[in-house]
Each structure stands twice: as structure tokens, then as C-alpha cells.
Amino acid sequence: MYRIRTLNNISPSCREILSAPDYELSDSEKNPDALFVRASDLHGYPFNPELKCIGRAGIGVNTIPLEECTSKGIVVFNTPGGNANGVKELFVFALGMASRDIFDGMKWVYSYDGSEGPIETRMEKIKKQFAGPEYAGKVLGVIGTGNVGSLVANIALDLNMEVLAYDPYLSVDAAWKVSRHVQRISSLDELLKQCDYLTLHVPLNEETRGLINDKTISVMKNGVRIINYARGEVVDEDAIIRALESGKVARYVADFPTERLVHTKNVILTPHLGGTTIEAESNCAKMAAKEMDDYLRNGNIRNSVNMPNVYLERNGESRVCVIHKNVPGMLTKIMTVFSRDQINIENMSNKSRGEIAYSVFDVNAKISKEILHEITEIDNVIRVRGLN
Numbered sequence: 001m002y003r004i005r006t007l008n009n010i011s012p013s014c015r016e017i018l019s020a021p022d023y024e025l026s027d028s029e030k031n032p033d034a035l036f037v038r039a040s041d042l043h044g045y046p047f048n049p050e051l052k053c054i055g056r057a058g059i060g061v062n063t064i065p066l067e068e069c070t071s072k073g074i075v076v077f078n079t080p081g082g083n084a085n086g087v088k089e090l091f092v093f094a095l096g097m098a099s100r101d102i103f104d105g106m107k108w109v110y111s112y113d114g115s116e117g118p119i120e121t122r123m124e125k126i127k128k129q130f131a132g133p134e135y136a137g138k139v140l141g142v143i144g145t146g147n148v149g150s151l152v153a154n155i156a157l158d159l160n161m162e163v164l165a166y167d168p169y170l171s172v173d174a175a176w177k178v179s180r181h182v183q184r185i186s187s188l189d190e191l192l193k194q195c196d197y198l199t200l201h202v203p204l205n206e207e208t209r210g211l212i213n214d215k216t217i218s219v220m221k222n223g224v225r226i227i228n229y230a231r232g233e234v235v236d237e238d239a240i241i242r243a244l245e246s247g248k249v250a251r252y253v254a255d256f257p258t259e260r261l262v263h264t265k266n267v268i269l270t271p272h273l274g275g276t277t278i279e280a281e282s283n284c285a286k287m288a289a290k291e292m293d294d295y296l297r298n299g300n301i302r303n304s305v306n307m308p309n310v311y312l313e314r315n316g317e318s319r320v321c322v323i324h325k326n327v328p329g330m331l332t333k334i335m336t337v338f339s340r341d342q343i344n345i346e347n348m349s350n351k352s353r354g355e356i357a358y359s360v361f362d363v364n365a366k367i368s369k370e371i372l373h374e375i376t377e378i379d380n381v382i383r384v385r386g387l388n
């Protein structure tokens with residue numbers, strides 16, 4: 001039985017996959033085989049030695065110390081595309097909020113005390129202060145056209161916007177999802193100087209931290225409207241506040257409130273709601289549950305962000321899974337242990353990802369603890385699991 005510790009509220013749909021008697025889910029397990037998380041920050045988290053994998057029900061993994069996990073042989077999974085439609089739907093709302101002063105208009109409605117006459121007549125007199133431009137016919141720049149950005153770019157075309165996209169790392173699979181009417185721009189500055197609206201859909205990493213800063217803002221049109229449903233830190237906070245105060249940026253709509261942003265004019269904030277729909281939560285929980293289940297029971301790795309993906313149909317009496325450094329001679333050393341004990345390899349797979357490699361062996365015998373221990377002792381082996 002595998003013990004899974006949930007660190008956030010995970011959709012109950014994961015229990016369709018992670019159920020008794022194979023699994024026990026709890027939010028207090030001290031020595032879990034797996035952690036199931038949403039946006040919890042795991043930097044500094046005390047990983048127990050039994051921990052084999054982390055399932056991130058969502059896409060962003062900036063909250064997970066990936067290097068530490070890799071060095072400890074902990075496989076980290078995420079759920080690409082599982083919440084993309086949820087973010088796209090909120091983007092449409094954000095686009096409206098970026099254009100029209102809906103937020104201040106609503107605040108006025110709910111705080112009006114009747115002192116200047118009935119609300120029905122008073123509102124007709126003051127409503128012009130909440131006017132704003134229409135977005136149809138305007139230029140939208142999309143930075144990052146992966147699972148979310150591709151949906152956003154396509155729906156913006158349906159809303160009659162002209163759409164420009166910048167994504168220097170776009171995968172071939174993701175490129176297929178973007179409409180041919182979206183114009184690919186290969187220079188960020190070239191995109192920035194043409195946009196009336198800008199929307200961000202990149203992961204937070206060392207390259208994208210502060211991507212929107214004084215310098216990039218200076219290239220933009222005056223009165224640009226920026227939407228950030230990626231991560232707060234992709235936008236330099238000092239720079240965006242300066243630009244809002246000067247009027248260079250007309251409005252900033254973001255999913256990542258901070259104390260300072262809450263008190264800045266022309267900022268509209270939602271409380272990290274992009275992936276918070278019934279469907280997105282259920283999709284992500286099921287996807288992460290399937291990934292962890294296939295890894296824990298079969299050693300297969302799919303949608304990992306720190307290990308190579310390896311899928312092998314089960315074949316043979318038992319399976320030995322070895323996470324090791326990607327250095328010469330590892331397979332020979334491991335296979336020598338099998339052949340010395342007359343164990344035949346029925347099928348195998350070996351894949352690498354940067355400095356790490358993963359080898360899976362299906363063998364024709366039950367694997368003893370002694371053999372597993374011997375493989376563990378080989379130099380540059382990080383973790384060994386035997387699945388009988």
C-alpha cells in the first residue's frame with residue numbers, strides 16, 4: 001500500500017484512481033511515498049527518505065525545489081493543459097476588466113448611500129466616468145503560447161482582436177494548437193511596441209522573472225493594458241507601479257495580489273483563481289493521480305518536469321527501476337549484477353534528461369532485497385526500486 005500526503009485541497013476526483021486498498025490518502029502522513037500538491041511552496045520542505053514522487057495538480061512548478069528533488073531521486077509530475085481552459089475563460093473576463101472600469105463601477109453601485117437621489121437616476125449621470133475602450137479591433141500581444149497562451153490567442157481572434165505572439169521555445173505540439181491567423185513575432189521588443197493589450201502566459205523561471213520591467217515597459221505604447229495570469233514575479237512590481245502612476249500603463253489585471261498592488265490605482269486583482277474551476281481542479285487531480293499511480297505501481301514516468309519520460313509495458317516477473325546519473329558505464333554495471341545471478345532481462349528502457357538518467361528493467365525472476373541493495377551501492381546510482 002502506498003501512502004499519499006495531500007498538502008492542499010485536492011479535488012476528490014483523484015480518489016477514482018488513488019483508492020484503497022492500494023492507496024491511503026491523508027493530510028497528516030509523516031512518511032509518505034508521494035506528496036499531492038497544488039500551489040503550496042515546497043522550498044525548505046523536509047522531504048522524508050521514503051518520498052518517491054510529487055504530483056503537482058497544476059502546471060507551475062516554481063514552488064517546487066526541482067534540483068533538490070532530482071538529486072534525491074524524487075520524480076516531480078505536473079498536469080500540462082489540465083487547467084488551461086479555466087485560465088482562458090478568466091482571461092476573457094480580465095480583458096473586459098482591463099478595458100472598462102467595471103470594478104470601480106461595481107464598487108460605486110455597492111457603496112452608493114442614496115444621498116444624491118435614487119440609484120436608478122444617479123447612475124445615469126455618473127456612469128461616463130467608468131467608460132473605457134472596446135478591445136475588438138485592437139492588438140493583443142501574447143507572451144508564451146503553450147497550453148494557456150494558445151487558447152487565449154485563439155479566443156482573442158474570435159473576439160475580433162489582432163493577435164501577435166512571442167514564444168521562442170514553442171514546442172511543435174503546442175504550435176499546432178495556435179491558429180494560423182495569430183502572427184508569430186520573433187523579437188519581444190517588436191511585439192511590445194505594437195500592442196494595445198499584453199497578456200503573459202510563461203512559466204516563472206530565472207529568464208522570465210521580471211520580464212516586464214522598466215526597460216520592456218518603455219518600449220510599449222502609451223496606455224497599454226497588461227494582463228498577468230502567469231505569475232506575479234514575471235512583472236517587476238516597482239516598474240509596473242511606476243508605469244501605472246505615470247499613465248504609461250493604463251491598467252494592470254493580475255491573479256497575484258500583493259499588499260502594494262492592492263493599494264495601487266488601476267490595478268485589478270483576483271486571488272489566484274485562474275485554475276480554480278470545478279473542471280480544471282478535477283482534470284488536474286485526475287491527471288496527477290494517474291501519473292503518480294503509474295509511477296508508484298509500474299515505474300513509468302509521464303509528464304515529469306525533472307526526469308526523463310519512460311513508458312514500458314510490464315513484461316516479466318518483476319521490474320527494477322533505477323534513477324542514476326547520466327554517466328558512461330551505468331547500464332553495464334547494473335546488468336552485471338543481473339547476469340551474475342543468472343537473471344534474464346526480458347525488456348528494458350534507458351532515457352536521459354541532462355545530467356540524470358532513468359533505466360527500467362523487466363526481468364524473469366523475483367528480485368531480492370540483496371540485489372536491490374547491491375545496485376543501490378553502485379557509484380552514481382541515486383535511487384533503486386523493485387516492483388514485484
Ligand SMILES: NC(=O)C1=CN([C@@H]2O[C@H](COP(=O)(O)OP(=O)(O)OC[C@H]3O[C@@H](n4cnc5c(N)ncnc54)[C@H](O)[C@@H]3O)[C@@H](O)[C@H]2O)C=CC1
Pocket residue numbers: 059060061080081083084087143144145146147148149166167168169170171174201202203204207208229230231255272273274275276
Ligand atoms: N493563474 C493560474 O491559476 C494559473 C497560472 N498558470 C501559469 O501560466 C503559465 C503557463 O501555463 P501553460 O500555458 O499551461 O504552460 P505551458 O508550459 O503549456 O506553456 C508555457 C509556454 O511559455 C513558453 N515560454 C517559456 N519561456 C518563455 C519566454 N522567456 N518567452 C516566451 N515564451 C516562453 C514555453 O515555450 C511554452 O510554450 C504556468 O507556468 C503558470 O505559471 C497556469 C495555470 C493556472
Ligand SMILES: O=C(O)CCC(=O)C(=O)O
Pocket residue numbers: 038039057058059060061083272274275276
Ligand atoms: O490553483 C492552483 O492549484 C494553481 C494553478 C496554477 O497556478 C498552475 O497550474 O500553475
